[in-house]
Structure formats: structure tokens, C-alpha cells
Amino acid sequence: MLRALKSKRVTELRSQQQLRYSDQTIVITIIRSRRRRRKLSLQVGRSGVVLRAPFSTLQADIDEMLIRNRDWICQRQQVVFLQQGDVLRFQSGELHDYLGAPLALRIVAGARRAKVLAGDGELCVHGVNDDSEQVRRVLQQWYLRQAQQLFAERLALWASRLPWLSGVPELRLRRMRSRWGSCSAEGRICLNTHLIKADLRCIDYVIVHELCHIQEFNHSPRFYALMTEAMPEWRQCKAELEAVGARIVRE
16 A cells, blocks of 8 residues: 655755955855744854845845845954953963063062063063952053054054045044944044054054045945055955954953
């Protein structure tokens, strides 16, 4: 006797496609499923970028959503990347970065006033005990002072080199975990104080990036052409910064 075989209904189909963004290629996982909601949804996490859609969704609609949201996808990927670093303990022997060099932390008690000295492969914090919270505060204040001085100097230098600028833009500093810098519509530049831990050419890359936004307030081909004109090696600097990003934003 023949029995009719019940075919299993496919409940989910997965595929991948690539999304171009500037000089990057982002891999998108497309999950089509039998879902009641007809809306498309995007998720960006440690496992990657996922777009969920009903089976009936046209490929053109998927492409349109990815193109429309590619700025947001790239920004979210950067946030996820920066949040993957381990938490620092602020104990002697631990490595802390400064201007692209990993320095061994050394805590020196006994000094009347707290101070920080960098050199000979060490980052020496004087005048504190083994209280990690106190060490953290002293180091943060020191990093801020170094950033205030160096970033102002580099901003003035690059502003003098770029023909569309007639002066040095206003500079603000903030500790951030999700972005390296920003440029307001009014031309104010904000830089992440954690950048002081990166190599000087990475700091310059971020400064040039934000200064180019004063001329091109977007990420269009014109913007990237401007970046290449101002700093031909910016792609290498960007890759270097991304490679150390998770480490230098740790607190």
C-alpha cells in the first residue's frame, strides 16, 4: 500500500549578500521566513549583520533597505567592535596604551602629589596607593591633559593645510566608546579622548576625516575623494585604528 508522504514546509531560508560601503565590503545574512509581520528588520551584533524578511519580500526591497541603512549598519558595527574589549584592572604590570605604544603600568606610592610619567616602556603613576579606582581617575585626568594639548596642535596643523578652512575650528573632547569623532553642522569638532592612546597617524586620520566633513557633510564619493586628496594614506590609518580600537577604549 502506498502512503502519501507529507512534505515538510520550509520555515526559513538563509542566504548571504554583500553590501559595499566606502572601502568596505559588509556581509549581510538574509533570513526569509514565514512571519506574520510583513516588515523587514535589521540587526547588527557580534555575529554580524542580519536582515529578516518574509518569504514574499522582493529582492529589490531588500536591496533598497540595505542601501538606505548602510550608514547606520556601519556605525552599529563600529559600536559592537569597540565594546568587545576586556575591562582594565589598573594594576601594576598591566599594559596601557599611549600614542600607539603599550606601556607597563607601574604604581609608585609615597609621593605627595599624584603624577604620571611615561617613558622607557612604562607608565608610572606616582602618589597613589593600590586603589584601582584612584589609579583609574589619575590616569584618565592625565590622558585628558595630553589629549587637550596634542589634539589642539594637530587640529591647528591640519587646518592650516586644508584650503577650504580659513581658521581653526572649535575643538571639544569627550570619552566615547562608540565613535572616534564628530563634526557638527556648525563646524565644531569633537574628538574621543581615547584617541590619545593610538598612533599619531591614526589621530591625524580622525582629525582629517572630521575636517573634510566641514566641506562635505556626508559620506559621498566627493567626501572620500577629498579625504584621499588631503591624506592619501587614510585607508591604512583607518585599518590600523580599527585593529586597536577595542583595546584602547577599555576603561
